[in-house]
Amino acid sequence: MRFEITILGSRAAQPTVEHYQTAQVLNVHEQLYLLDCGEGAQRQIMRYGVHPMQINNVFLSHLHGDHCYGLFPMISTMGLQGRRTPLHIYAPAPIEAIVENHFKYFDAEIGYDVVCHTIDTTKHQLIYENKVLEVWSVPLRHRVACAGFLFREKQPPLNVRKSALDRYGLSIAQIVAAKQGEDITLEDGTTIANEEITYRPYEPRSYAYLSDTAYSAKAARLVKGCDVLFHEATYADADRKRARQTGHSTTLQAAKAAVEAGAKQLVIGHFSNRYDSTEMLQKEAATVFENTIAANEGTRITIPIIRNNEN
Amino acid sequence: MRFEITILGSRAAQPTVEHYQTAQVLNVHEQLYLLDCGEGAQRQIMRYGVHPMQINNVFLSHLHGDHCYGLFPMISTMGLQGRRTPLHIYAPAPIEAIVENHFKYFDAEIGYDVVCHTIDTTKHQLIYENKVLEVWSVPLRHRVACAGFLFREKQPPLNVRKSALDRYGLSIAQIVAAKQGEDITLEDGTTIANEEITYRPYEPRSYAYLSDTAYSAKAARLVKGCDVLFHEATYADADRKRARQTGHSTTLQAAKAAVEAGAKQLVIGHFSNRYDSTEMLQKEAATVFENTIAANEGTRITIPIIRNNEN
Numbered sequence: 001m002r003f004e005i006t007i008l009g010s011r012a013a014q015p016t017v018e019h020y021q022t023a024q025v026l027n028v029h030e031q032l033y034l035l036d037c038g039e040g041a042q043r044q045i046m047r048y049g050v051h052p053m054q055i056n057n058v059f060l061s062h063l064h065g066d067h068c069y070g071l072f073p074m075i076s077t078m079g080l081q082g083r084r085t086p087l088h089i090y091a092p093a094p095i096e097a098i099v100e101n102h103f104k105y106f107d108a109e110i111g112y113d114v115v116c117h118t119i120d121t122t123k124h125q126l127i128y129e130n131k132v133l134e135v136w137s138v139p140l141r142h143r144v145a146c147a148g149f150l151f152r153e154k155q156p157p158l159n160v161r162k163s164a165l166d167r168y169g170l171s172i173a174q175i176v177a178a179k180q181g182e183d184i185t186l187e188d189g190t191t192i193a194n195e196e197i198t199y200r201p202y203e204p205r206s207y208a209y210l211s212d213t214a215y216s217a218k219a220a221r222l223v224k225g226c227d228v229l230f231h232e233a234t235y236a237d238a239d240r241k242r243a244r245q246t247g248h249s250t251t252l253q254a255a256k257a258a259v260e261a262g263a264k265q266l267v268i269g270h271f272s273n274r275y276d277s278t279e280m281l282q283k284e285a286a287t288v289f290e291n292t293i294a295a296n297e298g299t300r301i302t303i304p305i306i307r308n309n310e311n
Numbered sequence: 312m313r314f315e316i317t318i319l320g321s322r323a324a325q326p327t328v329e330h331y332q333t334a335q336v337l338n339v340h341e342q343l344y345l346l347d348c349g350e351g352a353q354r355q356i357m358r359y360g361v362h363p364m365q366i367n368n369v370f371l372s373h374l375h376g377d378h379c380y381g382l383f384p385m386i387s388t389m390g391l392q393g394r395r396t397p398l399h400i401y402a403p404a405p406i407e408a409i410v411e412n413h414f415k416y417f418d419a420e421i422g423y424d425v426v427c428h429t430i431d432t433t434k435h436q437l438i439y440e441n442k443v444l445e446v447w448s449v450p451l452r453h454r455v456a457c458a459g460f461l462f463r464e465k466q467p468p469l470n471v472r473k474s475a476l477d478r479y480g481l482s483i484a485q486i487v488a489a490k491q492g493e494d495i496t497l498e499d500g501t502t503i504a505n506e507e508i509t510y511r512p513y514e515p516r517s518y519a520y521l522s523d524t525a526y527s528a529k530a531a532r533l534v535k536g537c538d539v540l541f542h543e544a545t546y547a548d549a550d551r552k553r554a555r556q557t558g559h560s561t562t563l564q565a566a567k568a569a570v571e572a573g574a575k576q577l578v579i580g581h582f583s584n585r586y587d588s589t590e591m592l593q594k595e596a597a598t599v600f601e602n603t604i605a606a607n608e609g610t611r612i613t614i615p616i617i618r619n620n621e622n
Contacts (some may be wrong), residue, residue, distance in 0.1 A: 039384040073350040073380045
C-alpha cells in the first residue's frame with residue numbers, strides 16, 4: 001500500500017537542459033495522481049517508470065504555463081495510445097475554456113473524455129475522494145488564482161483483533177457490527193467497548209503540495225499534521241525581496257511553513273534557475289527545519305506505512 | 312557563411328525518453344530558422360548550443376501537435392528572457408486563431424509581438440526572403456493542410472576579379488557598374504563583357520524540408536536541384552500500407568523523392584517509434600539513394616560553401 005511521491009520537474013518558470021518545470025506523480029495504493037504538468041512531463045513520466053495510462057486524475061495548482069504546458073501533449077499521446085478511460089483535470093478557472101479551446105484545434109478524433117473540474121481557490125474544501133483517499137484544496141497566495149492540495153489517506157476500515165475473537169467467541173454478525181464501529185453485547189449481557197475488539201490496521205498518511213505561493217500562515221495551518229510537506233522555495237533568503245514581488249517563497253519561509261504545519265519532512269522545490277546548485281537552498285531551509293530535502297528530477301519520497309499492532 | 316541544419320527532434324507522433332518530436336534549426340549566415348517545433352524543442356535548442364533568442368522566424372509545416380506543441384512554452388520563455396524582437400510564425404491556417412487563443416490565456420504581459428503569416432499550402436510560392444535567403448512553400452500530401460519548405464540561398468553579389476582591375480584599370484564608377492552586372496566600355500571604345508570582369512564568389516546552397524507527406528512527385532520536382540533533402544520516412548517499406556493510410560512515406564519513397572529531386576544528400580527522419588534502431592531504415596533508403604543519413608537528436612548537417620575561383 002504505497003504512498004509515494006516522484007518528482008518529475010523541480011524548477012520554476014524557465015527550463016534548462018537538465019531540469020524540468022513543475023510536475024510530480026503521487027502514487028497512493030497504485031492509483032496515480034499527477035500534480036502540475038510542466039512541459040515535457042510525459043517524457044519524465046516515462047523516464048521514471050510510471051505508466052501514463054494509470055493516471056486518471058490531474059491536479060493543476062494554477063494556470064501559468066510552467067505548470068500546465070505539458071498537459072496538452074500528454075492528452076494527445078494518451079489518445080494515440082488508445083486511451084478510453086476519462087481523464088479528470090482539477091484546476092482553477094478558466095481550465096474548462098482552455099481545454100475546450102485545445103479540442104477546437106487539436107485531438108479532434110480522441111477516444112476518451114477529458115473532464116474538467118473547476119476549483120474554487122478561495123476555499124479549503126474536499127475536491128476529490130475515492131475509497132482510500134481525500135484531496136482537499138488549500139488557498140494559496142500567488143499572482144493568479146492558485147490552490148495547493150492536501151492528499152490524505154482515509155482511515156482504513158477497522159480490523160477485529162484475533163485475541164478478541166478467541167476470548168469472546170464472536171458471531172459473524174457481531175464481527176460485522178464491530179468492524180462498523182459498534183460496541184458488542186455478549187450473551188451474558190456484558191458490553192464490550194469497540195476499541196477493545198478492533199484496531200485500525202495502519203495510520204492514515206498525508207502529503208501537502210503547496211506551490212506556487214508566498215508564505216501563508218493560513219495554508220500551513222490548513223495542512224497541519226501532514227507527513228510530508230512540499231513547499232515551493234523559488235528563492236534563497238537573500239532574494240526575499242524578489243520572492244515578495246513575484247508571489248513566491250524563500251527557503252526560510254518554506255521551512256517556517258513546515259514548522260507551523262508540524263510536518264515530519266519538508267521537500268522544497270520550484271527553484272529559480274539562477275541557482276546552479278540546490279545544496280545551498282537545502283542547507284538554508286534546514287537551519288529552520290532540519291528534515292528538509294531538495295527536490296530534483298527523479299527524487300522519490302516514500303511515506304512508510306505505520307502498521308498498528310493488533311494486540 | 313554557414314548553412315547548417317541541426318536536428319532537435321527526429322521522431323513522429325509519440326515521444327520516447329530518448330527521442331523528441333519534429334524540430335530542426337537551420338542556420339544560414341548566423342540567422343536561425345526553426346522548422347517545426349515539437350514538445351521540448353526549447354530544451355533541445357539549449358542542449359545543442361543554439362541561442363533561442365537568435366530565432367526570429369519559425370516555419371511550421373502543419374498544425375498537428377507533434378509539430379507545434381513546443382511553440383507555446385518557447386514563446387513564454389522568450390518573454391521571460393526579455394525578448395523585444397518580434398517572432399514571426401509561418402504556418403497553415405488556423406495558426407492565427409491558435410496563437411490568438413494562446414494569448415487569451417497565457418503570456419498576457421509579454422514584451423514582444425508574435426506575428427503570424429498564414430501559408431497557402433496549395434501553392435508553391437515565396438513566403439519569406441531577406442538579403443541572402445528565400446523560403447518557398449511546397450505543397451505536400453498529408454491528412455491536413457501541410458507545406459514543405461525550400462530554403463534557397465540567393466545568388467551572392469558579383470565580385471570584380473583582381474586580374475580585371477589590373478588589366479583594364481577600372482574606375483570606381485566602372486567597378487560599381489560591373490558589380491551590378493553591366494558590361495563595361497573602356498576609354499578606347501572596347502566593350503568588355505561583364506562575365507570577363509566579375510564572378511559569383513560562391514554557389515547558392517539549398518535545403519528542402521518535406522515533412523509530413525505521402526510520396527509526392529510534384530513536391531520532388533519543386534525542390535529539384537536542392538543540395539540536401541530532408542524527407543520524412545515514418546515507416547519502413549514493410550509498413551507501406553500503414554504509411555499510405557496515414558499520409559506518410561516509407562524509406563523507399565523518401566529515397567525515390569531524393570532521386571527525382573536530384574538531391575546531393577538525403578536526410579530521413581520523423582520515424583515511428585515502432586522502430587528501435589534507425590540503422591535499418593537508413594540502409595533501406597540507401598538501397599535506392601546511396602547518400603542517405605538518418606536524422607537523430609543532435610545530428611548536424613553542414614552544406615559546405617563552394618567558392619568560385621576568381622580567375
